[in-house]
Every structure is written in C-alpha cells, then in structure tokens.
Amino acid sequence: MSSLSFDIINAIRQRQKRGLPEKVRKKVILHISDTIGISLAAHKGAPIALQSISGISLGVQGGDGRVIGSGYQLPPAYAAFSNTALAHALDFDDINDLARIHPTPIILASALAAADIEDSRFTDLVTAVGLGNELICRLGYAIEPRGIGVDSKWFLSQLFGYLGAAITAGLVLGLDDSKLVHALGLAYMQLAGGKEPGVGVGSQARSIYPAFASMGGVQAAFLAREGVSAPSSSLDGKTGLFRNYFGKNLSEGQRKILLDTETWAFSDTSIKLFPSCRYSHPYIKSALDLRNEVKHNQIENLVIGVNETASMLCHPMPERCHPQTLQDAKFSIPFMVAFAFVHGNVNLNNLTDKALMDFQVLELSKIVRVEQTQPNTLGLPQGDIKVITAEGTKRQIERCLPIVTFDEVKNKFIDCCLFANIDAPEEVWKTISNNLDYDLLNKLPLIH
Numbered sequence: 001m002s003s004l005s006f007d008i009i010n011a012i013r014q015r016q017k018r019g020l021p022e023k024v025r026k027k028v029i030l031h032i033s034d035t036i037g038i039s040l041a042a043h044k045g046a047p048i049a050l051q052s053i054s055g056i057s058l059g060v061q062g063g064d065g066r067v068i069g070s071g072y073q074l075p076p077a078y079a080a081f082s083n084t085a086l087a088h089a090l091d092f093d094d095i096n097d098l099a100r101i102h103p104t105p106i107i108l109a110s111a112l113a114a115a116d117i118e119d120s121r122f123t124d125l126v127t128a129v130g131l132g133n134e135l136i137c138r139l140g141y142a143i144e145p146r147g148i149g150v151d152s153k154w155f156l157s158q159l160f161g162y163l164g165a166a167i168t169a170g171l172v173l174g175l176d177d178s179k180l181v182h183a184l185g186l187a188y189m190q191l192a193g194g195k196e197p198g199v200g201v202g203s204q205a206r207s208i209y210p211a212f213a214s215m216g217g218v219q220a221a222f223l224a225r226e227g228v229s230a231p232s233s234s235l236d237g238k239t240g241l242f243r244n245y246f247g248k249n250l251s252e253g254q255r256k257i258l259l260d261t262e263t264w265a266f267s268d269t270s271i272k273l274f275p276s277c278r279y280s281h282p283y284i285k286s287a288l289d290l291r292n293e294v295k296h297n298q299i300e301n302l303v304i305g306v307n308e309t310a311s312m313l314c315h316p317m318p319e320r321c322h323p324q325t326l327q328d329a330k331f332s333i334p335f336m337v338a339f340a341f342v343h344g345n346v347n348l349n350n351l352t353d354k355a356l357m358d359f360q361v362l363e364l365s366k367i368v369r370v371e372q373t374q375p376n377t378l379g380l381p382q383g384d385i386k387v388i389t390a391e392g393t394k395r396q397i398e399r400c401l402p403i404v405t406f407d408e409v410k411n412k413f414i415d416c417c418l419f420a421n422i423d424a425p426e427e428v429w430k431t432i433s434n435n436l437d438y439d440l441l442n443k444l445p446l447i448h
Contacts, residue, residue: 004236005181011259020130024264028130031094031104033433034271037413039068039086040420043447046089048207053082064116069447076113081215083109089207091330092275097379099140102157107132109214110165114172115438122174132168136160137265142258146376147309150246158213159193165217185230186220201319206327270402274346276330282383283333285398287340296341298389305373305384314370321365338364348419
C-alpha cells in the first residue's frame with residue numbers, strides 16, 4: 001500500500017486534470033466573494049483581527065504578501081495569517097456542517113499568499129481554492145466528527161487546515177508531486193488545533209485560530225519549494241497524524257471517503273447568514289419564528305433542547321448567559337437565542353460589544369434552561385426551543401440547510417461593505433464576482 005500522502009496528491013491531480021465542474025466553480029467564486037466581503041467588514045467590526053495583524057508583523061519590514069483591504073505588505077506566511085484572521089474574526093465565514101470545517105478563509109489566504117511571489121501562479125485562483133477546499137472538507141468527512149470522543153478535542157479547521165493550506169500554496173507555486181508530499185510532511189510538523197479556545201470562556205483567541213493553519217501551511221509549501229524534505233509517512237506512519245491525533249489510522253472505508261474523486265464534499269459547504277457560531281443558527285431561526293407569536297417579555301421559561309455538541313455551547317451556564325467577550329457571546333446558544341428574541345435580527349450592526357451589556361437580553365438569558373433532547377448526529381443539531389408563557393407552551397424545531405441563494409450572498413456582501421463604510425458596494429461586487437483572479441486585491445478599496 002502506498003503512503004496516504006501520495007494517495008492524496010494523486011486524487012488531487014485527478015481532480016485538477018479534469019477541472020472543476022461548472023457548478024462547483026460557480027460555488028467557489030461565490031464563496032471567495034463572500035470571504036472578501038467579510039474580510040473588508042472585519043477592518044471595522046473585529047479589532048482582534050487588526051491587533052493580531054499588528055502583532056504578527058512586529059519587526060517585519062516589507063514583503064510581497066498583500067492583505068485584504070489594507071496597504072500592509074508582509075512576507076507570504078504572515079500575509080496568509082492576516083487574511084485568514086480577517087476572514088474568520090467576525091464568525092461570519094463559510095462552514096461545512098458535516099466536516100465541521102471553515103474551508104475558504106484558510107484556503108483563499110494560502111492561495112493569495114503564494115501567488116504574490118514572483119514566478120508563481122501555476123494554478124488559477126478558482127481552481128486552487130476549489131481543490132484546497134475539497135481536500136480539507138474530505139478530511140473532515142473521513143473523520144465523521146460528531147462532537148463526542150477524540151474528534152471533539154480538535155478544531156478540525158485548524159488541524160486539517162495546515163494540510164489544505166500547504167497543498168493549495170504548493171499548487172499555486174507549481175510544486176511537483178514529491179514536493180507536495182514534502183509540504184504535507186512539513187505541515188504535519190506544525191499541526192495544532194486544541195479546542196479549549198472555543199470551549200473555554202473569557203478570551204478572544206477563538207477569533208483567529210484558523211490563521212495559524214494558513215500561516216504554517218504556506219510556510220511548509222515554501223520550505224518544500226526550497227528543497228526541504230519530510231517523510232511521506234507523516235499522515236499514516238507509526239507516529240503519524242491520524243494515530244497521534246485520533247488514536248488510529250484511517251480504516252479502508254475512511255480512506256475511500258478521503259480519496260473519492262467523483263463527488264464534491266465542498267458542495268455541502270454553507271455560507272452563513274448570521275455572524276455567530278454555526279451551531280447557534282438553527283436556534284436563532286427557531287427563536288425568530290417563535291418571536292412572531294410570543295414577545296420576549298411574555299416568556300416565563302425558555303427551554304433549549306440540545307445534543308452533546310450543542311451542550312458545549314451552553315455550559316458553563318453563568319458564563320454562557322452573561323458572556324464577557326463578544327467571541328463568547330457568538331459561541332453561546334443561550335445568549336444568541338435571547339438576543340434573537342429581543343432584537344428580531346442578528347447582524348453586524350447590532351451584535352457588537354454593546355450587546356454584552358444589553359439588559360433585556362441578559363434578563364431573558366437568566367431563565368434559559370437546557371435539556372438534552374437530541375442524539376449526537378453528523379452535522380448540525382435541530383434548533384429545538386420551547387417557550388412557556390402564562391397563556392401556554394409553544395415549541396419550534398428548525399433545521400439549517402447548506403442552501404443560500406445568489407441574492408442572499410450578494411446582499412450579505414453589500415451589507416458587509418456598507419458596514420465598512422465602502423462607497424459603491426455594488427461596483428465592488430461586480431468587480432470581484434465577474435473577474436476573479438489573483439489581482440483582485442489590487443481592485444479592492446482600502447479600509448481606513
């Protein structure tokens with residue numbers, strides 16, 4: 001049996017040779033455009049991203065890597081970090097619910113960083129992002145994360161993001177198969193992704209965790225380009241990735257899922273319509289539906305039905321109901337449910353630091369009770385909410401599907417631009433969505 005690293009490269013080459021199906025290509029373009037809009041908005045709405053960019057660039061003078069919406073010029077790995085931080089910090093970026101991975105913020109930043117180096121751009125932007133996104137979504141599919149057991153310990157976006165970033169940057173740089181295998185091995189040497197920044201409370205670190213993956217993956221690709229080698233057994237050796245991080249190597253069935261080249265896992269990736277943790281979205285939808293029938297000041301008891309994964313976003317209850325950081329608020333199902341009931345919408349303009357001291361939201365959060373009503377299945381839980389008033393009990397159960405319309409994405413992009421005080425957002429949308437190439441960053445407005 002050949003090494004898993006070589007098998008992965010072979011599967012990627014097969015997809016690359018055939019090219020992206022038109023439907024997938026259009027979806028990739030939509031997700032890149034969405035990510036650009038979010039990144040522009042982050043300059044205004046996510047100070048943690050700007051602080052992180054300042055921190056990562058201390059002592060650095062110049063570089064070829066461009067930063068979205070900024071005049072920063074940084075070395076490529078630092079530019080990749082910066083662009084992923086911008087794309088993720090608002091918790092508005094795309095996500096594959098089944099893989100539990102945010103693909104485009106990591107993969108787009110890696111492609112752009114590699115493309116800023118002289119004599120690169122061997123793979124066009126849309127193809128590079130499509131192939132990189134597919135790889136990390138497939139890695140998630142192979143693990144089948146359910147939020148229990150060993151997979152619950154890792155941010156899979158970060159852990160697998162190193163590999164996806166290395167391959168994407170390598171494709172742009174035109175690395176041959178052997179060097180791509182070395183890039184995977186060099187990425188493996190940097191792997192991280194412990195989930196405590198999300199499960200723990202009181203910090204902002206969850207906002208930037210995928211940025212480390214894009215930075216490390218890009219650096220791995222450049223090291224491989226210069227001739228640094230790594231073992232081809234990095235993924236499936238005796239002390240390889242899957243044994244170390246998940247307790248055992250992939251089964252034959254899991255390998256088939258990972259190496260499948262006929263279907264596209266990325267097709268199931270969702271574009272978010274609320275700037276909060278994806279697990280809160282079904283509950284936000286249920287709260288908004290119930291709000292049409294029940295006013296928040298009529299509610300005497302509010303019961304949220306969860307599975308084991310959703311329960312992590314509800315405990316410890318005191319800290320989830322009265323979050324100390326905006327990042328904690330977005331990662332709290334009780335808080336987001338109360339916020340949706342009180343405000344009737346969740347968007348960049350109202351979900352700000354001021355929300356942390358919103359008296360009505362905090363009062364409603366106090367009467368939230370959590371019950372485990374659902375099994376831990378693949379993908380998202382259902383948004384199970386029961387409200388009890390003096391007049392009776394109402395229950396709503398909502399599902400979130402990975403389907404958004406072109407107009408919803410376009411409107412989200414325009415809203416992000418308006419939030420960032422960008423003039424003529426319709427023109428910016430046309431510029432990006434109709435002519436998507438590596439020079440797109442030069443066509444974007446600078447955020448001051």
